[in-house]
Structures are given as C-alpha cells and as structure tokens.
Amino acid sequence: xxxxxxxxxxxxxxxxSAPATRGVVLxxxxxxxxxxxxxxxxxxxxxxxxxxDPDDAxxxxxxxxxxxxxxxxxxxSEEWRPLFYRILENGVRDLQRRRTVRKRFMTWLPGPKEDPxxxxxxxxxxxxxxxxxxxxxxxxxxxxxxxxxxLRELPARQREAFMLRNFEGMDVAETATAMGCSQxxxxxxxxxxxxxxxxxxxxxx
Amino acid sequence: xxxxxxxxxxxxxxxxxxxxxxxxxxxxDMRTRSRLTRARHAALEAAERTRPRAWFxxxxxxxxxxxxxxxxxxxxxxWMHAPAVHHGPPPADAANFEDLDIVAASDNSQDNVxxxxxxxxxxxxxxxxxxxxxxx
Numbered sequence: 123x124x125x126x127x128x129x130x131x132x133x134x135x136x137x138x139s140a141p142a143t144r145g146v147v148l149x150x151x152x153x154x155x156x157x158x159x160x161x162x163x164x165x166x167x168x169x170x171x172x173x174x175d176p177d178d179a180x181x182x183x184x185x186x187x188x189x190x191x192x193x194x195x196x197x198x199s200e201e202w203r204p205l206f207y208r209i210l211e212n213g214v215r216d217l218q219r220r221r222t223v224r225k226r227f228m229t230w231l232p233g234p235k236e237d238p239x240x241x242x243x244x245x246x247x248x249x250x251x252x253x254x255x256x257x258x259x260x261x262x263x264x265x266x267x268x269x270x271x272x273l274r275e276l277p278a279r280q281r282e283a284f285m286l287r288n289f290e291g292m293d294v295a296e297t298a299t300a301m302g303c304s305q306x307x308x309x310x311x312x313x314x315x316x317x318x319x320x321x322x323x324x325x326x327x
Numbered sequence: 328x329x330x331x332x333x334x335x336x337x338x339x340x341x342x343x344x345x346x347x348x349x350x351x352x353x354x355x356d357m358r359t360r361s362r363l364t365r366a367r368h369a370a371l372e373a374a375e376r377t378r379p380r381a382w383f384x385x386x387x388x389x390x391x392x393x394x395x396x397x398x399x400x401x402x403x404x405x406w407m408h409a410p411a412v413h414h415g416p417p418p419a420d421a422a423n424f425e426d427l428d429i430v431a432a433s434d435n436s437q438d439n440v441x442x443x444x445x446x447x448x449x450x451x452x453x454x455x456x457x458x459x460x461x462x463x
Contacts, residue, residue: 155371162363163352176359184366191374259354266347288341289348320340 154195157202158187161290165210168285171270172214182213204299207290211282211300272322276315279303283311284319 162183169179186209194205273281279301286297287308297312298305337345 151371151375155367158367158370159364162367163355163360164348166355166359166363167348167352180359180362180366183363184370187367187370188373191370192377195374262347262350265343266351269344269347284344288345291345316338316341319344320338323340 150195153199154191154202157199157206158190161203161206162187164290165206168289169210169214171273171285172281173217174274178217182210182217185213186210201299203290203292204296207286207292207300208302215278268323269319272319275322276318279307280311280315280318283308284315287312 165186166179166183169182170176173179173182186206189209190202190206194202197205273284276284282301283297286292286300287294292300294305294308297308301308301311
C-alpha cells in the first residue's frame with residue numbers, strides 16, 4: 123500500500139492538466155499583449171485630450187493596462203475593450219478629481235499658483251515624425267486643436283460617449299458597458315455631443 | 328455614426344473628427360510609443376507575477392500541511408486514550424482495603440479453622456502417598 127507521500131506523488135504525475143494550463147496562460151498573455159498593443163495609442167490620445175498632460179495620460183494608460191491584465195485577463199477577449207475603456211475613464215475621472223482638490227488646496231498656499239509637480243515638457247515630444255507636408259500638418263493640427271477644445275467644453279459623459287463611439291468605433295452596447303450606463307443613455311449622450319460640436323465647429327471646419 | 332441606429336450614414340463632422348483623431352494617433356512621437364510599449368510589457372509582467380497559481384500547483388504545500396495536521400491529531404488521540412502504566416508496587420487503593428474488611432468481618436472464620444483441624448489426618452495420608460509409600 124503506498125504511503126501518503128507516494129500516493130500524492132503518483133497523483134501529481136497522473137495529472138496532465140498542468141502543461142496544458144501553462145499553454146493556455148501563455149496564449150492568453152499573447153492575446154492580451156496583442157490587444158493592448160492595438161488600443162494603447164488611441165487610449166493614450168484620448169487620455170491626453172481629456173487630461174491635457176502627456177505624463178498624466180501615460181500614467182493612466184499604464185495603470186489601466188495593469189488593472190486589466192491583473193483582474194480581467196481570464197475574461198473572454200470580446201469583453202476586454204469595453205472593460206479597458208471603463209477602467210481608463212475611471213482613471214481619467216479620478217485624476218481630474220485629484221487635480222481639482224489639489225488646485226483648491228494650492229490656492230491657500232503662498233507662492234506661484236502653478237503646479238509644482240509639473241515637469242517641463244520634453245522638447246523631443248513635440249517634434250513630429252516625418253510625414254505629410256508642413257502646411258498640411260499645420261492645418262490638421264489647427265483643426266484637431268479646435269476639436270479638442272470643443273470636446274473639453276462638453277460634459278464628461280458626452281465627451282466619453284463621443285470618443286468611444288466615434289474615435290474608438292465601439293457600438294452602442296460596448297459603449298454602454300464601458301460607460302456603465304444603459305444603451306439609451308449612450309444614444310442620448312452621443313446625440314447631444316454631436317449636436318453641440320456641430321454648433322461650435324460647423325459641419326466641416 | 329450617431330445615425331447608426333436610424334440606419335443613416337455618419338455625418339461629415341463625425342467622419343472628419345475620426346480622421347483627425349486617427350491622424351493624431353499616427354503622429355504620436357517615437358518616444359511616447361516606446362514608453363507605451365514599456366508600460367505594456369511592465370503591466371503584463373506584473374500581472375504574471377501576481378497571477379494566482381492553479382490549485383494543483385499548490386498541492387505540495389497543501390499535502391505538507393495536511394500531513395502535519397494529521398500527525399498532530401493522531402498524537403493527541405493516542406495521548407488521550409493511552410492506558411495508564413504504573414511502575415513499582417501497586418497502590419493500596421480503596422478496593423483492597425474493602426476485601427480485607429470483608430474477610431475480617433466474616434462471622435464464620437472460626438468455623439473454617441476448625442474444619443481445617445478436622446481434616447489433619449487426611450492431609451497426613453495425602454503427604455505419605457505422594458512420598459511413594461502405598462496407602463494402608
């Protein structure tokens with residue numbers, strides 16, 4: 123009769139699911155890497171437009187990646203995108219709230235009113251890669267700046283709905299999951315956002 | 328896109344907005360792209376480190392813990408149910424004293440002695456017979 127340790131060892135050897143599970147985990151990690159690589163730049167630009175700071179945007183995107191990988195990696199890959207943007211929007215909102223509190227606190231302190239934690243922007247970041255001709259870039263930049271300025275004027279929920287539906291190309295159901303609201307609310311927020319932007323920018327600006 | 332639910336095509340504003348946004352994404356500088364890649368790898372590695380291990384991977388630890396617990400239970404059980412072992416003379420407990428009392432209190436002890444005296448002849452004959460002498 124085998125002893126306790128022998129029985130356990132036999133059982134462990136007989137279990138063949140360990141390598142298979144490791145394979146599944148590896149495949150899952152690769153799929154998640156591919157998904158994150160696909161969305162990371164758009165997510166960064168959205169966060170940057172909302173926060174107006176590339177470093178803050180980078181922090182929020184990195185935090186979002188980490189939370190998704192830690193908590194939702196085992197979920198079906200179809201759920202990753204709405205979950206990712208939900209985490210991202212929560213991160214953006216948290217940072218905006220912290221900024222508001224910090225700004226209120228800073229007004230009570232003597233000295234410069236500027237944020238002391240804000241680092242000088244790296245000049246390399248503003249250098250554009252080789253691409254379209256300079257006049258075209260300038261025109262696009264100006265149009266984009268107008269769009270960004272108008273988006274910032276929108277209520278947060280309308281801005282979220284517009285970005286997710288228009289920039290990210292999510293359907294109503296995915297957007298509702300990402301925003302944590304009903305599909306009807308998504309339609310309402312999006313419709314109002316488009317209406318306001320059209321009033322501010324014209325049909326084609 | 329706003330008219331998607333109504334079955335209409337996206338408006339020019341929506342198309343232009345999307346095109347501008349995607350163009351700005353394409354023109355993200357290399358330094359930021361590199362930082363995003365590093366952030367992604369760091370997130371995946373961190374998630375891998377904190378990923379909960381499968382239940383069968385925890386079996387050796389569980390087995391050890393179960394073995395220690397079983398040994399402890401067995402030890403306590405044996406200790407609780409082990410018979411008392413005494414070395415040296417048995418104690419003069421209450422039961423022995425009771426037996427003496429019964430013998431001492433017996434009323435017909437004198438009768439027993441007299442009965443033994445009546446059979447003295449028989450005991451003498453028995454002794455002779457065992458010594459090899461034939462009975463008379």
